[in-house]
Amino acid sequence: MAWLISLRDLQWRRRRFAIGVVATALVFALGLVLSGVRASFDNEINRTVDSFQADAWFLKGGSLGPFTAPRPFPVSRVRDVRRLPGVTGADPVVILGATTTTPGKRNLQLVGVVPHGVGSPAGKQADDLARPGGAIADQRLDLGTGDRLDLNGANFRVSDVTHGMTYFAGIPRVTIALREAQRLGLNNQALATAIVARGRPARVPPGLTMLGNDEVAQDLARPINPAKDTISLIRFLLWGVAAGIIGAIVYLSVLERVGDFAVLKAIGVSGRDLLGGLLLQAVLLSLLSALLAVAFEKAIAPLSAMSVEVPTSAYLTLPLVAVLVGALASFLGLRRAVSVDPALAFAGAG
Amino acid sequence: MALRCKDLVVEYTRGGYVVRPIDGLDMDVSNGELALLLGASGCGKTTLLSVLAAILHPVQGEVWLDNREVTGLRGAALMNYRQQRVGIVFQAFNLIPSLTASENVQVPLRASGMRRRLARERADELLGRVSLGARRRHRPAELSGGEQQRVAIARALALDPPMLLADEPTAHLDYLQIEGVLELLRQIADEGRVVVIATHDERIVPLADKIVGLSPRPEAGGNVTEVGLAPGETLFEQGNESDVIYVVEAGEIELVRRRADGGEELLARHGPGEYFGELGPMFAIRRSATARATMPSRVSGLPLREFRSRFRGERTAELIAHAGGSSG
Numbered sequence: 001m002a003w004l005i006s007l008r009d010l011q012w013r014r015r016r017f018a019i020g021v022v023a024t025a026l027v028f029a030l031g032l033v034l035s036g037v038r039a040s041f042d043n044e045i046n047r048t049v050d051s052f053q054a055d056a057w058f059l060k061g062g063s064l065g066p067f068t069a070p071r072p073f074p075v076s077r078v079r080d081v082r083r084l085p086g087v088t089g090a091d092p093v094v095i096l097g098a099t100t101t102t103p104g105k106r107n108l109q110l111v112g113v114v115p116h117g118v119g120s121p122a123g124k125q126a127d128d129l130a131r132p133g134g135a136i137a138d139q140r141l142d143l144g145t146g147d148r149l150d151l152n153g154a155n156f157r158v159s160d161v162t163h164g165m166t167y168f169a170g171i172p173r174v175t176i177a178l179r180e181a182q183r184l185g186l187n188n189q190a191l192a193t194a195i196v197a198r199g200r201p202a203r204v205p206p207g208l209t210m211l212g213n214d215e216v217a218q219d220l221a222r223p224i225n226p227a228k229d230t231i232s233l234i235r236f237l238l239w240g241v242a243a244g245i246i247g248a249i250v251y252l253s254v255l256e257r258v259g260d261f262a263v264l265k266a267i268g269v270s271g272r273d274l275l276g277g278l279l280l281q282a283v284l285l286s287l288l289s290a291l292l293a294v295a296f297e298k299a300i301a302p303l304s305a306m307s308v309e310v311p312t313s314a315y316l317t318l319p320l321v322a323v324l325v326g327a328l329a330s331f332l333g334l335r336r337a338v339s340v341d342p343a344l345a346f347a348g349a350g
Numbered sequence: 351m352a353l354r355c356k357d358l359v360v361e362y363t364r365g366g367y368v369v370r371p372i373d374g375l376d377m378d379v380s381n382g383e384l385a386l387l388l389g390a391s392g393c394g395k396t397t398l399l400s401v402l403a404a405i406l407h408p409v410q411g412e413v414w415l416d417n418r419e420v421t422g423l424r425g426a427a428l429m430n431y432r433q434q435r436v437g438i439v440f441q442a443f444n445l446i447p448s449l450t451a452s453e454n455v456q457v458p459l460r461a462s463g464m465r466r467r468l469a470r471e472r473a474d475e476l477l478g479r480v481s482l483g484a485r486r487r488h489r490p491a492e493l494s495g496g497e498q499q500r501v502a503i504a505r506a507l508a509l510d511p512p513m514l515l516a517d518e519p520t521a522h523l524d525y526l527q528i529e530g531v532l533e534l535l536r537q538i539a540d541e542g543r544v545v546v547i548a549t550h551d552e553r554i555v556p557l558a559d560k561i562v563g564l565s566p567r568p569e570a571g572g573n574v575t576e577v578g579l580a581p582g583e584t585l586f587e588q589g590n591e592s593d594v595i596y597v598v599e600a601g602e603i604e605l606v607r608r609r610a611d612g613g614e615e616l617l618a619r620h621g622p623g624e625y626f627g628e629l630g631p632m633f634a635i636r637r638s639a640t641a642r643a644t645m646p647s648r649v650s651g652l653p654l655r656e657f658r659s660r661f662r663g664e665r666t667a668e669l670i671a672h673a674g675g676s677s678g
Contacts, residue, residue: 001460004453005446012448263444266405267505268433269461342405345440346396346517 001269002277010281013253020249021288027242028293028318031235033300036308038231041169043309045220048167049213052093052119054196057211058204065211065219067109067167070095070193072186077195077208084201091117092192094181098174102150103142109166109173110151112181119196121175128159129177138165138172140307149174152184169224170306239325242289247329250282254333261337262344275334279327286326290318352544353379353402353513358411360397361589363610370589370636371397375411377562379546381512384539384557387548389564390634395548396441398564399515402546403436404428415513415544433462437506439516443498445490451477451501452486458508476504480534496527503534513544520551532557572653579603579643590637592630594651597660598622601647605639619644628657 010017048067058081060071072094081090094112099105113120115130128134135149135156143149149156151174165173182188195208204210211219221228254261261274294315301308360372371394379385387395400406402413404420413420415435423431445454455473460466477486480500482493490498499519506514516535520528536557539545547554555561575594579585585596588608596603598620605626606614617639620626630637631654652660 001457004460005449005457008446008448008453259444260446263440263446264457264461266403266432266438266440267458267461268429268431269457270429273461343400345405345438345444346400 002273003280005264006277006281006284009253009257010284016249016252017285020245021285021292024242024245024286024289025292025296027238027245028289028322029296029300031238031242032293032297032310032314032318033304033308034231034235034238035314036297036301036310037304037306038228038235039311039314040307040309041221041224041228044164044166044170044307045217047164048173048220049217051121051165052196054118054198054213055200056087056197057213057216058090058195058197058208059193059211061207061209063209065222066093066095066194066216067220068222069219072189072191072193073207075190075192077205078192080205080208081195081197081201084197084203084205086199086201087197088199089118090195090197091119092178093119093194093196094178094185094191095193096181096185098152098184100141100150100174102148106141107171108141108151109168109171110181110185111173111175112178113175114178118198125160129175131159132180133157134159134177136160136162136175138162138174140166140170140172141174151176154184156180164307164309166307167220169227239321242286242322243325243329245329246282246285246289246326247332249285250278250330250333251336253281254278254336258336258340259344261340262342265340265342266345271338274337278330278334278337282326282330282333283323284326286322286329287319290322293318352381352383352416353377353385353546354412354414355398355402356412356414358398358401358408358413360394360401360406360408362397362406366610367615368588368608368610372401372408372564373589373591373636375562375564379544379560381544382539382542383559384536384545384547385560385562386554386558387546387562387564388550388552388555390550392635393564395550395564396517399438399517399546399548402513402515403438404431433458434509435511435513437508437511437514439499439502439506439514439519441518441521443490443495443502443522445498445501445505447490450487450489451482451493451497451504454490454501455505455508458505462509472508473504476507477501480504481530494527495522495524496530499523499527499531500534503531503538507538511543513546514538516545516547518549518551519547520549520554572656574653574656575651577649577651579647579649581643581645583643585641585643585649586627586637588637588640592627592635592637594653595625595628595631595657596641596649596651597625599648599650602644603641603647603649604644605641607639614640625652625657625661631657 057066059066060073063069063071075092078090078092081087091114096110098108098110100108115126120126125136133156135158137143137149137158139161143158145158145161147158149158182191264274355375355377358372358375361368361370387398389395397406401408404423408421420431452473455476456469459469459472474486477483480503482497482500485493485497519531523531535545600622602619602621604619605617607617609615627641
């Protein structure tokens with residue numbers, strides 16, 4: 001019976017519950033978007049590291065990482081690396097920050113690779129890079145194949161477009177040939193900021209530091225870790241806001257139904273049944289909000305300036321979070337309902 | 351005897367003070383009898399109904415229904431009593447506004463564990479009995495006061511309880527609606543149930559087999575009595591029925607009111623020539639304070655008529671003002 005009373009009450013106060021569901025759904029949707037943004041940070045790091053198809057990274061001694069602290073050193077050091085036992089291939093790369101004015105002013109990450117070498121894309125993409133002025137740009141630059149690309153004031157032509165090739169929280173990456181990168185950022189000197197190698201040697205040439213892919217991933221993550229922590233905190237707070245909305249609605253509903261609860265108790269409906277009904281109401285409210293939140297997230301995510309890649313696990317855990325939030329949120333209301341004195345059913349004591 | 355109340359004393363707290371609306375009540379109602387609890391507002395009618403419904407527990411005395419004591423029930427037995435043994439018709443109908451008439455009647459049936467289909471059939475049968483078969487899908491807001499009252503009666507009868515309690519069943523009805531509801535309540539009693547109705551509506555009196563007056567009705571006339579009191583001796587207690595007005599002849603009487611925390615609050619002290627305890631007999635309400643001697647004292651108890659003649663010069667308002675709200 002409790003479920004019927006709860007459902008009927010939901011129908012009875014449907015406008016208020018609808019407002020509550022929409023508000024809670026928006027909060028859940030924001031939570032999902034934040035989960036997606038946070039997940040995209042990790043995904044772009046993995047994609048960036050994987051794109052070099054390297055096992056070991058050699059940097060100038062003392063450098064913390066190829067992305068956060070690039071320090072140039074002579075390209076000739078690549079011979080020392082290639083000679084190391086266990087190394088099957090190695091090539092220099094240049095990793096630098098750059099700017100563009102096409103289509104608008106913005107920062108980007110420039111990666112210079114030896115076409116067809118280690119760290120380079122394969123096949124036609126590498127062929128295109130080998131031609132003067134060729135550049136592979138990420139879609140976040142809003143350029144298409146054949147478009148002109150301005151890099152630090154020099155003209156390039158977009159030969160191909162990548163998807164999701166960003167790092168440092170969505171800054172798009174442009175890949176060009178190593179010698180073009182040296183011309184743009186290193187005064188045309190034969191320098192590299194890292195050597196990427198296939199195979200993992202047991203020792204490191206003097207004056208160089210060797211990092212594995214995990215350490216490089218950590219290097220990429222370091223600048224955005226505070227942002228990730230902040231997102232986690234905000235996401236947690238959003239669950240609190242959702243709980244607050246549901247809790248307020250349930251509590252208000254209980255306050256308005258104190259007379260009903262008194263009557264139900266007076267005619268022998270158990271407190272357990274009343275609690276079950278209220279709990280059901282809160283959980284239903286949360287689950288409906290969670291469902292609607294998925295639709296909201298799909299609508300909001302494309303509007304975000306940052307990449308939003310909501311993991312499947314976030315969709316799967318959302319209903320569980322919703323149930324938990326609903327149950328916890330209804331606690332105050334449940335406590336109020338339990339404490340209702342059935343004598344209140346006799347209005348106007350005489 | 352189906353319903354028996356023995357030496358019932360009921361107290362509750364309100365505004366930080368102890369209120370004793372029922373003090374030593376005895377009442378017997380047989381199966382098939384309709385009893386009226388008659389009295390003014392605040393005299394304890396609804397409180398007594400709450401006790402009979404096992405919602406309030408008396409501080410003293412017993413309630414028995416069909417040879418089973420009600421006052422000691424707790425837990426599952428108490429829930430079972432409220433579900434199965436008593437049907438209640440509340441003053442403001444108290445139907446669940448979001449449920450249809452049929453669903454309102456189904457509430458106690460489903461709460462008792464009855465299957466949904468059976469509960470629906472039983473609810474529709476009861477609504478048919480109170481001539482609301484065609485209105486079973488309507489919500490309370492779509493029903494008139496009389497119709498809501500009949501749905502409330504159908505709900506109270508859902509589990510065929512041996513006792514039906516009705517609180518002011520005519521309070522929210524016009525005379526056309528009253529007729530149908532009273533007829534129904536009489537029928538319910540005639541089927542062998544105990545029916546107890548709390549009301550201040552004396553028009554219902556001809557309907558009743560038994561009348562329990564809960565308002566004190568002090569005699570206006572009678573003789574002046576003299577009472578001697580030792581220090582600390584109590585003249586009357588808070589919650590006692592009011593009978594006479596006292597005038598202090600010698601000594602001193604203090605008026606104290608019991609607080610909810612168990613303590614007492616001193617309201618006034620009266621010396622020779624002063625009177626107290628006039629509001630109870632004047633307005634037929636119970637003593638609102640306890641009167642106790644602080645030293646060897648002597649008081650005269652004046653019936654209302656004698657009091658009025660002795661204090662003829664003072665209008666009622668002045669008599670009350672004299673008490674300063676602490677008349678006892």
